[in-house]
Amino acid sequence: MIVRAIFAAAFLALGIAYYYSLGPPPSPSELMDLPWWRSRGFLVRWARSVEGIPWGAVLVFAALPQALVLLGIRLFSRSVARALVFAFGLTLSLLTLSGFVFPIGWSFFSWRFPVVVLASALFCSGAFFLPSLLESALRQARTPRALIVCGGVLSMYVLSTEITGWEPSLQANLSPWPILTLFGFLLIGYLIASLHLAAGLGAALDLLANVGHDQITARVEMLSRLLTRILLAHGWDVFSPGSGQPIAGIVAARHSSVTPKEVVERLAQRKVVCSTRQGSVRFSPHFYTTKGELEAFDTILEKVGL
Numbered sequence: 001m002i003v004r005a006i007f008a009a010a011f012l013a014l015g016i017a018y019y020y021s022l023g024p025p026p027s028p029s030e031l032m033d034l035p036w037w038r039s040r041g042f043l044v045r046w047a048r049s050v051e052g053i054p055w056g057a058v059l060v061f062a063a064l065p066q067a068l069v070l071l072g073i074r075l076f077s078r079s080v081a082r083a084l085v086f087a088f089g090l091t092l093s094l095l096t097l098s099g100f101v102f103p104i105g106w107s108f109f110s111w112r113f114p115v116v117v118l119a120s121a122l123f124c125s126g127a128f129f130l131p132s133l134l135e136s137a138l139r140q141a142r143t144p145r146a147l148i149v150c151g152g153v154l155s156m157y158v159l160s161t162e163i164t165g166w167e168p169s170l171q172a173n174l175s176p177w178p179i180l181t182l183f184g185f186l187l188i189g190y191l192i193a194s195l196h197l198a199a200g201l202g203a204a205l206d207l208l209a210n211v212g213h214d215q216i217t218a219r220v221e222m223l224s225r226l227l228t229r230i231l232l233a234h235g236w237d238v239f240s241p242g243s244g245q246p247i248a249g250i251v252a253a254r255h256s257s258v259t260p261k262e263v264v265e266r267l268a269q270r271k272v273v274c275s276t277r278q279g280s281v282r283f284s285p286h287f288y289t290t291k292g293e294l295e296a297f298d299t300i301l302e303k304v305g306l
Contacts, residue, residue: 007072231251
């Protein structure tokens with residue numbers, strides 16, 4: 001806990017240093033009465049004094065936050081913390097590129113520029129960590145989950161109406177290019193989602209190829225027959241083929257006194273996934289299902305009165 005707190009404080013201090021050093025430097029007339037929140041532009045002034053763009057400094061100052069991101073991902077195990085660390089590191093790297101290469105953008109938009117960069121980094125980070133963030137959200141109770149959904153809807157509403165510059169008279173207008181902002185976010189989101197899908201599909205195909213078709217078939221048959229014996233022991237009517245017949249990875253059964261809909265609801269409360277099909281309950285064990293999970297299912301049936 002102490003190490004994580006020190007890391008967070010150091011990362012935040014680095015962000016403050018980047019803000020004051022890489023932002024647009026004040027003009028000589030502004031130095032007399034410069035507010036505390038205005039950047040000083042120390043590194044930008046130095047970059048202007050050298051010939052060309054100091055790419056070496058750009059790489060060093062852009063790589064330092066990414067090194068801290070790698071350290072933060074090792075320190076934090078929660079997906080939300082990792083996403084925030086990634087977003088903050090990406091923000092500092094983008095501000096580095098802007099301060100050294102394109103300082104006029106920050107100078108023109110003032111405080112709005114780092115806010116838009118941070119919002120963009122949070123969006124990208126949320127897309128990168130979306131699977132783990134969703135898994136974490138689904139483990140929450142109903143009220144936190146509802147607050148998460150409302151927060152996501154509200155952020156998208158604010159983004160599309162208050163921040164993208166769609167209406168020039170708005171006080172919180174942050175960007176003059178709403179089409180680029182919205183479509184840019186959408187394209188980045190679709191790209192990252194495609195990468196997630198491609199990576200997941202590739203891993204699934206690799207797993208199937210490594211295990212082998214014959215072993216998968218044999219294991220699915222063994223698990224289906226074990227599940228059938230468990231259900232029969234609890235007095236269920238099983239409609240799948242018997243031991244002398246070929247069997248698939250689907251077991252259809254019906255409880256003698258509880259409706260299929262109620263069975264599905266009771267089991268869902270215990271994180272058991274099944275469904276109703278034509279008046280029966282459909283179970284589908286696959287080769288990655290373990291014997292331990294089926295033994296736990298046996299115990300769950302007793303606890304929920306099935």
